[in-house]
Amino acid sequence: MAVSQSSNAQNSESPIFSSLNLDWETILLEEYRQPSGGTTLAAEADLVIVLSLSTQPHRIYQQIGDRHHIGLYHQGDLCITPSGIPSGYQAEGDDHYLYAQIPSRFLQQVVEEALELNLDRVEVVPTFQSRNPQLEQLLRLLQAELHQDGRMGRLYVESLTNALVVNLLRDYSTTQPHITQYDGGLGDRKLLQVTHYINEALDQDIKLADLAQLAGVSQSHFSRLFKRSMGLSPHQYLLQQRVERAKQLLKNTNQSLVEIALACGFDSHSHFTRQFRHITGLTPKAYRAH
Structure with a gap:
């Protein structure tokens, strides 16, 4: 589409x-x-x-x-x-x-x-x-x-x-639609499948449709169910996991900051630095030296 x-x-x-x-x-x-x-x-x-x-x-x-x-x-x-x-x-x-x-x-x-x-x-x-x-x-x-x-x-x-x-x-519709609600969040098995998929694809541009299909629910319901299970939106979780992967690479490899940014799914060094500092309070360079 x-x-x-x-x-x-x-x-x-x-x-x-x-x-x-x-x-x-x-x-x-x-x-x-x-x-x-x-x-x-x-x-x-x-x-x-x-x-x-x-x-x-x-x-x-x-x-x-x-x-x-x-x-x-x-x-x-x-x-x-x-x-x-x-x-x-x-x-x-x-x-x-x-x-x-x-x-x-x-x-x-x-x-x-x-x-x-x-x-x-x-x-x-x-x-x-x-x-x-x-x-x-x-x-x-x-x-x-x-x-x-x-x-x-x-x-x-x-x-x-x-x-x-x-x-x-x-x-803004003439028929006031009933928006279906689901109690609870994603089941443990589906949640494990989704989080595993995210962590295996951190360097990719993950689509909402792919995650929803994996969980067997609609895109509209997926975000709400995921947040109910994890306490984070899918996007917030993805960003958190990218930063966690970056932490590991900063401490355990000699890769450059640009290489780490791309390996973790950030589109540029500046984007990587901004998001990393927002979550950790440190720049990637400062974290590596810490």
Whole structure:
């Protein structure tokens, strides 16, 4: 499942940040700064969420399908356009926003796995100028990862986008879906399989789908069950284990810091140093000399 490789069609301006080249399969994320203006759009194949980032309020005229809205948008305001609906906008003043496009196949997967419904039974409501702290926080975390060129890896991004879609469906669909909950966490056998897999693949870009398949549960449920079992999210556990492996290599080998960083799944020396210091309180160099 891949995100459409067509960028946001509404913009003549190029994005200042884009995930197009980051190989993110569950979301296309782009950040724009636009001068005054606007356009009319054909119906998008995928659901679109736009988060206002403008520090100064500005008026926007909008249309989604047959619905119209005029509002003074502030930082943190959301607009949601379901798939298959034409839309348009006209902004007065400079506009700064985050554009998130959710592939229909991924949306369908979350609906079937987390909500145990068919996608045609869940209708997302066109939404103007909404406030939703949970969705905003998730989008901000994804924005921060976009600015870092995806350094935290696929597992982190896929966990965030799963949570983003589940929260969106819960708050912005006509059918208020029941999100299936499971008591307890992963069983001991499954937990051992998953943690063994993680520790054997620390140098790889581990995918949430692979861990969920190994545990025999959906991606949407896996993160919650894993955290209930381990007290850490899958991504936090992965990072912890990468640092533990790095500690062993620092003490027991003469490998360079760059070699150790790559062997433990960090994409650069600087990323390795930052995460290692965050967890241990020491730089890798200082830990080796300690």
